[in-house]
Amino acid sequence: xxxxxxxxxxxxxxxxxxxxxxxxxxxxxxxxxxxxxxxxxxxxxxxxxxxxxxxxxxxxxxxxxxxxxxxxxxxxxxxxxxxxxxxxxxxxxxxxxxxxxxxxxxxxxxxxxxxxxxxxxxxxxxxxxxxxxxxxxxxxxxxxxxxxxxxxxxxxxxxxxx
Numbered sequence: 001x002x003x004x005x006x007x008x009x010x011x012x013x014x015x016x017x018x019x020x021x022x023x024x025x026x027x028x029x030x031x032x033x034x035x036x037x038x039x040x041x042x043x044x045x046x047x048x049x050x051x052x053x054x055x056x057x058x059x060x061x062x063x064x065x066x067x068x069x070x071x072x073x074x075x076x077x078x079x080x081x082x083x084x085x086x087x088x089x090x091x092x093x094x095x096x097x098x099x100x101x102x103x104x105x106x107x108x109x110x111x112x113x114x115x116x117x118x119x120x121x122x123x124x125x126x127x128x129x130x131x132x133x134x135x136x137x138x139x140x141x142x143x144x145x146x147x148x149x150x151x152x153x154x155x156x157x158x159x160x161x162x
Contacts (some may be wrong), residue, residue, distance in 0.1 A: 032114050066102065069097060090145060097141050105130035 005014040059145050074081075074091065109126055114116030118126050 032111070063099075063102075066098070070098070087149075090149065093145060094142075098138065101134045101137055105134050143157075
C-alpha cells in the first residue's frame with residue numbers, strides 16, 4: 001500500500017502511498033481532459049473568471065469561424081434551398097457531422113500535444129493529416145447522405161418556390 005522513497009545513500013526519506021498516486025493520476029487526468037476539450041489550462045479554484053475566459057476564447061474562435069463559414073455557404077445556396085426546401089432538412093446532419101469530425105480531429109491533436117505524442121515541429125504535418133482524414137470522412141458521409149436523399153420518401157420537387 002506504500003512505496004519507500006530513499007536517497008542516494010539508501011536512507012528512507014519518505015513514502016508514497018496509493019492515495020498519493022491516485023491524487024496525481026486524477027490531477028493529470030483532469031488537466032488532460034481540459035486540454036482535450038479545448039478549455040485550456042483551467043484552474044477551477046484559484047484562477048480568476050477573466051483568466052479562465054481568456055484561456056477558452058482561442059479554442060472557441062475556431063468553432064466560431066467554422067459557423068460563419070457554414071452560414072456563408074448556406075447563404076450561397078439560398079436559391080437551391082428555395083427550389084427544394086426539403087434539402088434544408090439535411091443541414092443539421094451536415095453541421096453535426098462537421099462538428100463531430102472537427103471535435104475528433106482537435107481531440108487527437110490536443111491529446112497528442114498534451115501527452116507529448118506530437119511535438120510542436122510535427123503540428124502542421126499532423127494538422128494536414130487530420131484535414132485530409134476529415135475531408136475523406138466528410139466525402140464518405142456526404143456520398144451516403146446523397147444516396148439516402150434519393151430514397152423514394154423524400155420529395156425534392158424542382159418547382160420554383162413562390
